Amino acid sequence: MPLLRSNTADKFIVDRRKPHRNSDVARAVRRTRDRLSQQAGNLDFDRELLKLHARSMMGGVIAIPLLVLAIAAAGLLAGMDKQIAVWALFMLICYTVVSFMARRVERTEASELDPSRTQRDFLIGHSLCGLGWAWFAWLGCATCQIDQFQIVKAMVLLVAMAATSVMASSLSGALLATFAVPVAVYAYAGARFWMPIEMIMAALLVAALPFFIYVARNLNRSSLMLLSFRSEKDALIAEVETAKSMSDEARRRAEDANLAKSRFLASMSHELRTPLNAILGFSEVMANEVLGPMSNPTYRDYAHDVHESGQHLLDLINEILDLSRIEAGRYQISEEPVMLPNVVEDCCHMMELKARNKDIRVVQDFETTLPRLFADERAVRQITLNLLSNAIKFTASGGEVRVRVGWTAGGGQYISVKDNGPGIPEEEIPVVLSAFGQGSIAIKSAEQGTGLGLPIVQGLLAMHGGEFELHSKLREGTEAIAIFPLSRVMEELPALPTKAVAARRR
Incomplete structure (x- = not known):
């Protein structure tokens, strides 16, 4: 019969079947870093510039056509013939073609663009628009009522050059392809008439063209810097995503390891308790001589030692089981009305013999009017016994342990x-409060523990919605406070000022 593989990860610290997200993020980091190191001339970088140029042309798709329509309307009102309308129609067609090219490039993925071909197409489109402006520069107006018509044409060309230098700055050579021929045509027309004002305007246009080319080049550098900054931002975002992915992966592995550890401890502790019960039972029978007296008293002492060691081991296993159940969320609390002073008093009586053997005085200071607490009595006893056991363990002979029970400033109750x-x-x-954590004094002490008492206390209090506080000063003593919230109190009491509660604790 084929073996069935369990879908759980009980026996594995990390489930290797879970998908890892680091590979995708790592590829994104490499892509962004490559893009960050690119320069003009690189295919990917040129594609980004073309996309930027397409967005710029789409953003200003209305500006120059509106200028063309305004020129055509003004020309018709001034008395020019229908040639100005034909020119306007040609210009609108040219800029419509350029806008459609820009729209196609904008919708295409950057990786699918052919930079050289796309750049060539754009330059051809701008050259067609340049032919239209050259046509405008050649137009005459013998019958129109506009004085200094050549000056007006020069101003219009300057405005168009300025707008194009801004809009087409991302595409190198676009301004030159558009206005080299119009400026040459205007200069030729001015030289033909040899009028001083036309010559001055022609010289102005010839000088303005390299100036606007310089402006467009600076804007192009700004576009390159913008792409570089955007690439750097993408790289930083990718690194953050990588760090987050690695953190999530580490957290998942830690959770899997913690769950595997808890299940291992629970399984091993359960397996150890079965033979340990037999050891405790038989050693107790031998120590108490139930089946008859032992002729050698040394054997009886050995039986007592075996029983005490087994009992200590059983207590350790029980603590491990409790901590494992708490961490795994399997610890079930049985809530019932509990009188906190009565439970703590019983625990003090249970620890009285141990305290008397070390000549330690246990002082009880209980608030007698405390209302009932809705909690798990077994958990409350375990919290109190753990705190008392630690206090007696680390208090020197002749010392004192003071146990208080009262209400907090917020109306809750505390031990x-x-x-x-x-x-x-x-x-x-922080080391003492962690699982299996022990301070330097505990390590040097003859009565070493497992370091599970305080973590169990924290876990049990957290299940009750409470808090645990540990205050200690070197060579002065330690105070451990277990706080149960107001929601656990069955009959609410008015909250006291913090100073009044502090005065009660003194």
């Missing part, structure tokens, strides 16, 4: 366990 032990260095508090 405070304060000792006068060696304290915890401030930089070690």
Whole structure:
């Protein structure tokens, strides 16, 4: 029979079947970095410039045709013949062709453009428009009522050159292809009449053409810089996406590893408890001599040691199971009305023998009028016992542990366990609060623990919507505070000022 492979990742730290997103983002980074390093003459860079030129022509598609229509209307009103209307129609056709070319380029993907062919087509279109302007420069007006008609034509050509230098700056050579012939025709016409004013305007146009070419070249450099900045922005965005993708991947791997760890600990702890119960049972029978007296007292002492070691191991396994269930979200709390002072008092009685053996005095300071708390009594007992166990463990002989139960400034309830032990260095508090974390004092102590008590306390309080605070000063002592929120209090009490609550804690 064929083996069925489970879809879960119980036995794998990382599920390799999940798709990785880093490859796509890495390719995007390489593309943007290549684009950032491009210069004019590179195919991809030229494609971007052509796209930019197409957008510019589409943005100014109305400006020059409106100028042409205005010139035609003014010419007809001034008494020119129908030749001006034919010229206007030709110009509109030329600029319509250029606008259609720009629209086609704008809708085409940059990777599908042929830069040399597209640039050639654009230059041909601008050259056709230049022929139209050359026609305009050659037009005469013997019957019109416009004085200095040649000056008017020169001003119109200057306006058209200025507009084209701005609109077509992204395409090198567009201005020259459009107005080289018109300027030459105007200069030839002015030289033919040999009028001083026409010669001056012709010289002005000849001088204006390289000037506007210079302006267009500077605008072209600005376009190149714009593309470079845009490429840099794309590169930065791609790097951010890469970092985010790597962070998500690392988080996913960490979650998978944490889940695998929790399941491994839960599985191993369960497997260990089965033989451990037999060890505890038989060692207790031997230590208590249930089946008869043992002739050698050393064997009886060994049986006591085996039982105590097994009990310690069982407590450790139970802590690991509790922490694993909390991290896996499988810990179920059974909520019921709980009198917090009564539960804490019972826990103090349970720890009294251990405290008496170390000559430690446990002082109880409970608020007697506290209302009932809606919580899991077993979890509350575990929180209290863990805090008391830590306090007694690290308090020297002859010391004191003060246990307080009261309400917070916000109307909730708290359990405070304060000792006068060696304290915890401030930089070690995050280590102590982490799973399996132990401070330097705990490591040096003869009573070493597993470092699971405080993480279990934090997890149980978080399941109740509460908070945990740990305040400690070196060589002065430590105070651990378990806070239950107002929503857990069954009969609400008025909130007290913070100063009043602090005064009660002193």
